[in-house]
Amino acid sequence: MNANVSIVASRLGQVKPSASIAAKAKADALRAAGRVIIDFSVGEPDFPTPHHIVEAGKKALEQGHTRYTASAGTIPLRNAIIQKLQRENGLDYQLQEIVVGSGAKHIIFNAFTASLNAGDEVIIPAPYWVSYPEMAVINGGVPRIVNCPASTGFKLTPGALEAAITPRTRWLVLNTPGNPTGAVYTSDELRALGDVLLRHPQVWVMTDEIYEHFTYDETRHVSILSVSPALRSRTLVVNGVSKAYAMTGWRIGYGAGPVDLVKAITLLITQSTTCASGASQAAAAEALNGPQQCVRDAAMVFQQRRDRLVRQLRAIDGIECDTPPGAFYVFASVQGLIGRTTPAGAVLNTDQDVANYFIEQAGVVTVDGTSYGLPSYVRFAFATSDSEIDRGCAALSAAVALLHKN
Numbered sequence: 001m002n003a004n005v006s007i008v009a010s011r012l013g014q015v016k017p018s019a020s021i022a023a024k025a026k027a028d029a030l031r032a033a034g035r036v037i038i039d040f041s042v043g044e045p046d047f048p049t050p051h052h053i054v055e056a057g058k059k060a061l062e063q064g065h066t067r068y069t070a071s072a073g074t075i076p077l078r079n080a081i082i083q084k085l086q087r088e089n090g091l092d093y094q095l096q097e098i099v100v101g102s103g104a105k106h107i108i109f110n111a112f113t114a115s116l117n118a119g120d121e122v123i124i125p126a127p128y129w130v131s132y133p134e135m136a137v138i139n140g141g142v143p144r145i146v147n148c149p150a151s152t153g154f155k156l157t158p159g160a161l162e163a164a165i166t167p168r169t170r171w172l173v174l175n176t177p178g179n180p181t182g183a184v185y186t187s188d189e190l191r192a193l194g195d196v197l198l199r200h201p202q203v204w205v206m207t208d209e210i211y212e213h214f215t216y217d218e219t220r221h222v223s224i225l226s227v228s229p230a231l232r233s234r235t236l237v238v239n240g241v242s243k244a245y246a247m248t249g250w251r252i253g254y255g256a257g258p259v260d261l262v263k264a265i266t267l268l269i270t271q272s273t274t275c276a277s278g279a280s281q282a283a284a285a286e287a288l289n290g291p292q293q294c295v296r297d298a299a300m301v302f303q304q305r306r307d308r309l310v311r312q313l314r315a316i317d318g319i320e321c322d323t324p325p326g327a328f329y330v331f332a333s334v335q336g337l338i339g340r341t342t343p344a345g346a347v348l349n350t351d352q353d354v355a356n357y358f359i360e361q362a363g364v365v366t367v368d369g370t371s372y373g374l375p376s377y378v379r380f381a382f383a384t385s386d387s388e389i390d391r392g393c394a395a396l397s398a399a400v401a402l403l404h405k406n
């Protein structure tokens, strides 16, 4: 074989690295080089995993749960998931309709591998979580991006959905509460989307509900299946313990859906990871079965941080944002900064220039909106402490004051 031929498969040429993981890596590298860095890029709670959950993981190890488990997940964890879906979402599932993966991301990835034939289309409302389009592409799918501007609350409308559906559409990806905007769909909005989908039986729904416990003020999470139950035979509910229980590193997520799809995802797990970590599964079962006060406490803390961040960002000339009803992100417009000149004489032409300026001048790490499919914005994660929020906003304010308006 020609030694110059790359070992990397050609289809990976179209795949972008995760912008949020890249931003975190940049923050870590700058910190290691001695810079003071305030990191608003991280999409994970800064709390430790609650004690009773850690103890369940430790106990599982001590009791010898150190081996492979069933590929679809342990029976105790799948039962805990069934009870959770019933208790919190009013959804009824059987054991063979549940599959556990190494994170919700792993479930989404495997669901695409299991279902997409080359050229199948995946409708992804933008702004979107950075990984959806890339996971579709890796698996031979064609992302069909539908722009959902601030004027629609960054949400997909029935008209826009209808217009995006073609005979090749395989999936609609819904993410509520959403990353990166914190948008939360209401029952009426979901019902209206459901009505469109009922007219297009070839389209499946992937509903990613990983932020369901982080809704604020009067807002409440609703699953599309609770208002459009007729979609059950073509919906995959995706969720996990990473965000709600501060368990990002334990890597446990799950999918609930029709048996054929769940079996196909499980088949992929048997031939790839074999199963998710057994100790992590025991800890996740405790998270779902155990006391839920830790989740409510986290949500209250996030709500206060959200308000603190929004108040300070709004005080900066050139940054505008609404108060997000869910998740732990503020998606702020930096349109007002675009066109301004830095002290070094460079013009900020894009949101990526703005995000780079925030890092270089203020040591503040954010993620540019372009990476989420909507330019002129940047994303701030507020899963960080009050003092970091204050220091970060003060540094940003000082950096913005140095810009010249042309």
Ligand code: PLP
Residues within 6 Å of the ligand: 043, 102, 103, 104, 105, 106, 129, 175, 178, 179, 208, 210, 239, 240, 241, 242, 248, 251, 252, 253
């Ligand atoms: N879905 C969304 C919308 C996310 O933002 C993330 C993580 O950032 C995930 C899924 C991944 O969750 P997990 O840690 O369970 O893989």
